[in-house]
Amino acid sequence: MTAGATAASRELATVELLDESDVVVLRQVGREAAEALGLERQDQVRLATALSEVGREVASGGRGRAVLAVTGGPVPELVVHLSGAPAPGTGRGEVTGVAAAQRLVDRVDLSVRADGDRLVVLRKALPEGRPVASQRLDAVRATLSRPRAADALAELRVQNTELVRALEALAAREQDLVRANEELEETNRGVLAMYTQLSDELEETNSGVVALYAELDERGRQLAAANDAKTRFLRSVSHELRAPVNSILGLASLLADGDLDAEQRVQVGYLDSSARSLLGMVNELLDLARAESGRQHVHRVRVDLAALLTDLAGTVRPLLRPGVDLHVDVPDGLDVHTDPELLDRVLRNLLTNAAKFTDTGALTVTVSVPADGVGVVVAVADTGLGIAPEHLDAVFEEFYQVPNRLQPSVKGTGLGLPYARRVAEALGGSLDVTSEVGRGSTFTLTLERTAVPTVGRVLVVDDDEASRTVVRGLLGGSAAEVVEARDGSEALTLLASDVPDVVLMDVRMPGLDGPATLREIRADDRWAALPVVLMSSLDGPPLDGVPFVGKSGLDATTLLRVLREATGRTAP
Template sequence: MALRVEQDIFGIRQRGREVTAAVGLEHQDQVRFATALSEVARDLLRMADGADVSFVAVTELDGRRFLSVDLAPLRPLPGNRYEPQSGAVARLVDTLGLAEVAGDTVVRMSRRVPAAAAALTPARLAELGTTAQASALDELATQNGQLIAALDEVRSQRDELAVLNAELEETNRGVMALYTQLSEELEETNRGVVALYAELDEKSAQLRAASESKSRFLANVSHELRAPVTAIIGLGRLLTDSGSDPLTAEQAQQIELIRSSAADLLSLVNDLLDLAKAESGRIEPEWAEVDLRAVFGQLRGTLRALVLRSEVALLVEEPPPGTVLRSDEVLLAQVLRNLLHNAVKFTDRGEVRMRAERAADRILIRVSDTGPGIPAELHERIFEEFYQVPGTSRRSGTGLGLPYARRLVALLGGTLSLTSEPGRGSSFTVDLPVAGV
């Protein structure tokens, strides 16, 4: 097409609309492309006295399709550059700028064709050039109709946007109300938490004070009871001494009962005193290199007298050579003596065995027996103060030995654990670090 006079602008716009429809652009894209084409044509008519206009349909190697329009100016553009008078023109198409075609500079504008658009057939291509050119008045009427449609669409979008804004504002008010409510609830919860923490701190202080008072009470009472209980045991021994006046069988039995009860009471007093010392933190380990072979030998000799029943065997295995750890020998011996004493006391037949083994940087000492065993749900309860496994009340005991033993093992940097099943005996494991604390 030739662009020479003002009337040609309308014809080029009409042809641009027809071509974009033929290649498959949507209606709004047709209007945009035709509008941009008419604006560029008006610029070139003013700047270069016109141009030759060519519509080109291009298919790239990757299958993409484009519609391009080349406008070759009749005379060179000022400064050999082109800037549309309206800045909005470039936004109506995909590309707009200068290009070289057969050595001539042209203004090229292009728009991508949708992949789903039907291919341009030769028959449809032949029809494009036969359509009668509309008059300026008809084209203006068409432009006005397109403008009205565009304005109507803009107004519809504006109304939709207003509705969306109203909904968004309502949602924002709801969110703000919810946020305010949540903030108030959170603040109330925080106040409750602060009050709860204050109450917990107060209760903790009271609990610490009660624990300290209990420890002082146990220590004082235990200390005060030791002297009279020891005196009772001594007096009973004097009464049964061969140098004293002879006693009847009944009197001897009564005095022996008194001595036995006093001995049990002295054991309870000593356990209470030891537990009070451990709770108050007054036990300080004396760290030294401890050879387990010496400790095991001492325990083997001193505890053999405990086994009064021929049905029970006390086996203290010799530790492997070089089984040495840094610990407190007195406290460690006290723990092992306690475990062995308990095992012998609650085992009616079979054996009580103690052995040691090295595991990396730890030493494991196990005291196992063939006694009745302990249910799994009571494994931790037996380490509570004064607790005794149901059914064992007939055997002497205070329920303080194991809690005290666990505290001593913790002071030595280790752990005391239990493995046991009913009918399969029990095994207590003392796990200690070789290097100490």
């Protein structure tokens, strides 16, 4: 056995493998080298076993060698090169011990040299992960270079000792595994019990939630049914009361025209004023029922806010108490697309309500456009009694009246503000209030400032329902309203009740077709100047000088362009 060094690695020892006894020496040297380089006992045994498995086969040909070295790379390794000639009758590349060695060390490489010798390289990484100092390598070489006898019996004892230790470690691990399995089973039982408990609780909770949702749905249906019943009741009662109240007013008028003394005239006057108050309440009930039912018809047109508020201010000023002023601040030329009649009702309600509860100061109407330009805000402020915080939400409830000790004679029905909020919502807006007792209230109406339609109100005349649906969709928000007729006769009936801005009419229809209907329209002075556009699946216009649009491939841009040209409107 010799020691030395090479350029690629630093050699520790060399063992000549001539017979079985040399394999015992190789095993001893490998174990000692592993121990000296700091490998754990288990890794020492693994390396020694791998060397004995491979070394026995390498030495079988009677000529072999094992060289132990340490590499000098970034990850130092203990490397053993075993080379030798194969035994007679053995394949050149057959080394069955390699398979066992591969399970014991980090890496095993097998190759055959040009002279026919086999070369097996075993590699095992050192634990420190850094190059081994030269002084330590010298000490390892000195340890490995001492003479040793190939005592197979002693080595067998060492192997038995190592085996006993391995069995003891295995038994300890088995006991640890048994304990771990028992603990895991116990944990699993606890988890299973907890999961079962949680599942039961969750199922019980889900059942409760389902029952709660079912109860809420039932309550919702009951409330909806009650609300519908209330609305029907209000509408029915309002209609039923209106006739007798009108009769009372008529009779009071007849009595006032008769021969009455002064006292009787006073009494008839009370009768007339009471009947008119009752009629006003009935009308408010009817309006509220209509708004709550969702059947409030909204007819949107272009509305000049400045003109609407100017007219409204003129009718409200006579209601103001002496010394109370009315100020209206609205930008000129501010138009909105909404229902003017419904908007007038909301604002009139707010102004008359403010006038009723304002003794001194002023009523101020301010119109503004938010910074984003999306909507319009109309604020009606007064310097009246104000509303306490606890009553702010209740003022929009039906029949609720804010307690008023300062003006006990001022009373109302409690329907005006609820109705105003319902109408504001029908217009696509909202109505809110802020107030301070003794300083006044401000009611804020917010409306969406939708684009004003560019083609006004369109009457579509076509016997094909699918075609009417397509046209209605193409007009979209560009028309203020789309009215439909199934033939020329129905179109003429609709014209007699409400004249649209333009008529879009199919050419081919049963009964009174498009050209015949057009002649009827032109023959009537009421509609002679009404713009009419014909449409058809034909290739060209059937009448000269009449605007025409083809149905084939019709799109919104083309349709709107033709309608604007016919009505003399320009694109926004």
